[in-house]
Amino acid sequence: MSAEVDYVIDGAQVVSGQAIIEASVAIDQGLIVAVGLREAMPPARERIDASGLHLLPGAIDSHVHFRDPGYPHKETWATGSAAAACGGVTTVFEMPNTNPPTGTIEALRIKQKAAESSFVDFGIHGLLGDDTIDRLEDLLEAGVTSFKAFVGNTFGNLPAPSDGALLEGFEILARHGIRTVVHAENSSIMARREAQLKAAGRHDPLAHLDARPAVAEIEAIGRVVTLAEWTGARIHIAHHSAADSLFVLREAKRRGVDVTVETCPQYLLLNTEHMRLLAGLMRVNPPIREPRHNEPLWQALHEGVIDMIATDHAPHSPEEKTREDIWRCDCGFPGVQTQMSLMLTEVNRGRASLMDYVRWSAEAPARAWGIWPLKGRIAPGAHADIVLVDLTRESRIDQRRLQSISRITPWHGRRIQGAPVATMVRGRFVMREGELVESARGWGRSVKAIQNMPTPRPRHVETTSRAIVASGAGWPMTARPAEGAQEQVWDLIDRARHAPHSTE
Numbered sequence: 145m146s147a148e149v150d151y152v153i154d155g156a157q158v159v160s161g162q163a164i165i166e167a168s169v170a171i172d173q174g175l176i177v178a179v180g181l182r183e184a185m186p187p188a189r190e191r192i193d194a195s196g197l198h199l200l201p202g203a204i205d206s207h208v209h210f211r212d213p214g215y216p217h218k219e220t221w222a223t224g225s226a227a228a229a230c231g232g233v234t235t236v237f238e239m240p241n242t243n244p245p246t247g248t249i250e251a252l253r254i255k256q257k258a259a260e261s262s263f264v265d266f267g268i269h270g271l272l273g274d275d276t277i278d279r280l281e282d283l284l285e286a287g288v289t290s291f292k293a294f295v296g297n298t299f300g301n302l303p304a305p306s307d308g309a310l311l312e313g314f315e316i317l318a319r320h321g322i323r324t325v326v327h328a329e330n331s332s333i334m335a336r337r338e339a340q341l342k343a344a345g346r347h348d349p350l351a352h353l354d355a356r357p358a359v360a361e362i363e364a365i366g367r368v369v370t371l372a373e374w375t376g377a378r379i380h381i382a383h384h385s386a387a388d389s390l391f392v393l394r395e396a397k398r399r400g401v402d403v404t405v406e407t408c409p410q411y412l413l414l415n416t417e418h419m420r421l422l423a424g425l426m427r428v429n430p431p432i433r434e435p436r437h438n439e440p441l442w443q444a445l446h447e448g449v450i451d452m453i454a455t456d457h458a459p460h461s462p463e464e465k466t467r468e469d470i471w472r473c474d475c476g477f478p479g480v481q482t483q484m485s486l487m488l489t490e491v492n493r494g495r496a497s498l499m500d501y502v503r504w505s506a507e508a509p510a511r512a513w514g515i516w517p518l519k520g521r522i523a524p525g526a527h528a529d530i531v532l533v534d535l536t537r538e539s540r541i542d543q544r545r546l547q548s549i550s551r552i553t554p555w556h557g558r559r560i561q562g563a564p565v566a567t568m569v570r571g572r573f574v575m576r577e578g579e580l581v582e583s584a585r586g587w588g589r590s591v592k593a594i595q596n597m598p599t600p601r602p603r604h605v606e607t608t609s610r611a612i613v614a615s616g617a618g619w620p621m622t623a624r625p626a627e628g629a630q631e632q633v634w635d636l637i638d639r640a641r642h643a644p645h646s647t648e
């Protein structure tokens with residue numbers, strides 16, 4: 145007779161990246177302890193009938209901005225993670241462009257304190273910038289899981305790292321096997337264009353796209369892929385938006401560069417045709433592009449060039465999103481709560497299978513951030529990070545029901561079919577029957593303790609900044625040529641040429 149477990153969930157269709165099977169799932173002390181036949185389950189304190197529902201690993205969102213510390217009128221860890229819980233997201237990775245930015249130990253401590261109110265598990269991306277290079281290892285030691293480099297400018301006015309700093313940062317992180325998220329747009333191209341557009345009096349919504357052409361993305365991806373390939377650093381391309389830059393990634397992956405790629409529902413489902421009406425609500429970086437980009441992004445997901453779905457959850461107040469001048473509308477909008485419903489709707493429309501969705505939303509991010517196999521799958525021994533979804537439920541996205549402080553989104557009113565109805569993080573409900581479980585506030589934990597990145601594969605270690613600074617021993621300390629240097633050097637060369645062991 146086995147001991148009583150916390151929960152057994154019966155009757156659901158259990159989905160992995162490879163299969164869907166009807167099975168019962170037993171959960172005890174935060175872990176999945178059995179997956180199998182109903183009659184084989186141990187006795188449970190609570191038995192849950194999930195007939196008609198699908199049971200998925202909770203989504204892992206590689207890209208959220210919870211604005212905390214610094215911008216509590218936009219979002220906090222409590223509200224942002226509540227949105228995640230209600231959206232079926234059980235782990236988030238949070239971005240460093242807060243105030244203060246997560247580039248010092250003190251700033252990290254402030255963020256870790258704020259994250260104590262999280263409903264869901266989390267990783268923290270530290271800041272890779274010119275002035276944080278010397279602290280990257282200290283930040284790792286102190287708890288960041290990964291880094292972010294804002295190669296393209298965005299909210300928070302963080303200067304893009306110089307190419308030199310990026311190379312140095314990659315050299316250091318390659319030795320630790322740590323992955324860096326890159327916002328890959330070319331800042332100088334965008335700065336010049338924006339200045340010219342403003343000078344010409346353009347402040348319409350499309351001016352934002354005109355300032356950030358696809359070539360800015362192609363160039364920046366090419367550059368960071370080059371540096372990653374040279375150093376052996378792992379990188380992750382944030383919010384991939386353009387069809388034109390996919391070839392760079394396809395080639396990089398073929399050569400074995402460890403680059404993972406995310407796109408977001410807005411790049412798959414929205415385009416400039418929606419911009420005329422939605423205007424500043426749709427202002428986001430990189431921009432949402434012409435209709436011709438949507439389909440190739442779907443294809444790239446199916447092909448594996450794009451690995452995963454993230455949201456770039458980036459809330460701002462309604463006032464900040466609805467200004468007259470596009471340049472004054474803040475960039476980004478909330479997304480962590482709506483991602484799953486939007487994608488399940490596409491599953492219902494036949495754009496992807498549920499198994500595809502599980503690979504993109506859970507398996508791929510779990511692997512990228514080194515938290516697989518504890519997270520991202522439904523199997524004995526894994527964390528009980530679970531979402532129950534109702535694929536038949538039809539409704540419309542209603543921004544008044546968002547948990548975010550910023551209740552304004554371009555998705556408001558969109559018809560959806562499919563919704564998360566319960567979310568569990570390490571065996572505890574954080575959302576049930578569509579309602580946030582308030583008492584689960586603070587249940588979220590950093591995934592740092594369970595992170596296990598694959599073996600580091602640094603390359604060209606003999607030419608890193610650290611290596612070259614240490615080398616040169618034994619050479620004369622002066623750069624002035626030696627007395628009679630020219631005669632001596634040519635004599636040496638002539639003698640070598642006439643020596644009996646000459647290769648000729």
Ligand SMILES: [Zn+2]
Pocket residue numbers: 207209239456457458
């Ligand atoms: Zn972002």
